[in-house]
Amino acid sequence: MIDYELIDSGNGRRLERFGKYILDRPDPEVLWSKSLPPEKWKSADAKFERNWIYHGHVPANWQIDANGLKFWLKLTPFKHTGIFPEQDWEWEYTTNTIKSAKGNGEINILNLFAYTGAATMFAAKAGAKVTHVDASRPAITWANENRDLNGLTSAPIRWIIDDVPTFVNREIKRGVKYDAIIMDPPVYGHGPTGKPWDFTKDFPRLLNSIHQVLSEKPLFILINAYAISTSPTTLANTLSDQFRNLGGKIDSGELTLKEKSAGRILSTGIWARWQS
Numbered sequence: 001m002i003d004y005e006l007i008d009s010g011n012g013r014r015l016e017r018f019g020k021y022i023l024d025r026p027d028p029e030v031l032w033s034k035s036l037p038p039e040k041w042k043s044a045d046a047k048f049e050r051n052w053i054y055h056g057h058v059p060a061n062w063q064i065d066a067n068g069l070k071f072w073l074k075l076t077p078f079k080h081t082g083i084f085p086e087q088d089w090e091w092e093y094t095t096n097t098i099k100s101a102k103g104n105g106e107i108n109i110l111n112l113f114a115y116t117g118a119a120t121m122f123a124a125k126a127g128a129k130v131t132h133v134d135a136s137r138p139a140i141t142w143a144n145e146n147r148d149l150n151g152l153t154s155a156p157i158r159w160i161i162d163d164v165p166t167f168v169n170r171e172i173k174r175g176v177k178y179d180a181i182i183m184d185p186p187v188y189g190h191g192p193t194g195k196p197w198d199f200t201k202d203f204p205r206l207l208n209s210i211h212q213v214l215s216e217k218p219l220f221i222l223i224n225a226y227a228i229s230t231s232p233t234t235l236a237n238t239l240s241d242q243f244r245n246l247g248g249k250i251d252s253g254e255l256t257l258k259e260k261s262a263g264r265i266l267s268t269g270i271w272a273r274w275q276s
Contacts (some may be wrong), residue, residue, distance in 0.1 A: 002066040003013070004085040005196070008041070018073055018081055019064040021056075023046045025079050035261040041117040048079045056086055062151070067091050069121050070149050072142065082116045082142060086255040090222060091122040091234040095101030097219055097275075101179070110213065112164045112173075112206075113185035117143030119182045124155040129218040131178070131208035133167050135191045151241050163191025165202060168209045182222045207242040217244070219276055224255065226269040235272040248276045 006024065010033045014025050024044035034041065045056035052075050061074045067088055073081045090134040098107050107128040111120050114132045116139055123130050124147075141160050147153060161169055164185075185206070189197040210221065221243065225235060236252035243250070250275055252272035256265050 002085050002088050003064050003178065004066075006035055006257040006259045006266060009259055009266055013041075014043045014266070015041055015044060018083075019062055020241040021058050021062065023075075023081070024048065027268075028140040029267065032264070035259075040065070051077065054186065056110070063273045066118070067095075067117075070126065070156075071116070071118060071121075071146050072149060074142075077158060078114075083118055084224075084255075084268070086257050087118065087224065088122075090271070091118060094119060094180075094222070095122050097180070098123060098128045099108050101219055102127050105197060107219070108178045109179070110181050112181065114143065114170070114182075115139050115184060117146050120157060121146055121150055121152065123182075124152050124157055129156040129158075131158045131160060132254065133162060133164055135161065135163055135189065137161050137192075139184070149272075154184075157236075161192055163193065163196075165206050165209065166191065168194070172209060172212045176213060178213050178218070179215045180219040181210055181214070181221045182220075186224075186226075188227050198227070202229050204238060204241070207238065217276065222251075222271070222275040223273070224269055224271050228270075230270070232270040232272060236271055239272045239274055243274045246276070248274055252275050 003019050005017040007017055012026055012028055012030050014027045022044045024041060024047040026048060045058050047053045061072045064073050069085050070269050099106055103275045109123045109128045109130045112132060113134050114120055114134045116133060120130050120132045120165050140161055183267050185199055185203055187199045232252035232254060236250050253267040254267045255271055256267055258265055
């Protein structure tokens with residue numbers, strides 16, 4: 001369970017509770033009308049337009065409980081808070097898969113575009129060795145704060161600030177292998193040296209490189225994508241193109257949140273997974 005609620009949605013916005021604070025954030029995919037009256041929406045502690053507008057006191061950071069771990073949240077200039085509640089089922093899947101496989105030896109996880117480290121924390125707590133890669137130094141600093149918050153300071157987590165494709169290609173040359181891959185690639189981005197990332201062009205190439213760093217008996221490859229103009233089926237087909245020779249199973253779907261007010265399902269992104 002995560003201490004989060006999608007209270008209501010409508011007219012291009014979401015009303016959400018993260019822990020004790022209520023936020024009003026834009027979402028261009030929300031085409032329907034709000035269910036709750038304006039008074040409820042006005043109860044938000046902060047509202048994001050082009051920047052955050054505060055209606056109540058929201059601290060610089062605060063904690064949220066999620067599936068047995070804690071995370072620091074902050075109001076960022078990009079409307080995000082540092083956690084994506086719709087991924088909670090993936091954290092549970094990762095935890096259970098690692099625990100089930102631990103009897104076969106050390107589990108080596110590669111988390112790419114790893115942001116503030118929710119998946120890293122769950123994998124490390126489950127007993128895996130994790131390599132956490134992101135191009136943003138502030139994001140990795142935030143992930144380290146989450147590590148310390150959960151008493152995982154001595155956990156075997158390797159922190160890498162680098163362009164993801166460049167790092168993976170280095171790992172190929174080094175002969176490093178991983179038992180599972182997690183990634184949240186953006187639509188567009190830049191590495192620490194300014195190298196551009198374009199999902200449409202670079203994602204298939206990255207998958208080809210990922211194939212070369214998998215161990216002999218990999219467990220899973222889990223991919224999330226947000227704000228891209230493609231479908232879960234397309235994501236699954238792209239995954240199949242690279243990994244169908246491994247056997248196993250490929251599935252895909254939408255990342256969703258269920259609204260408390262009217263029970264509507266809000267799609268926030270897509271996912272695809274290969275598993276042995």
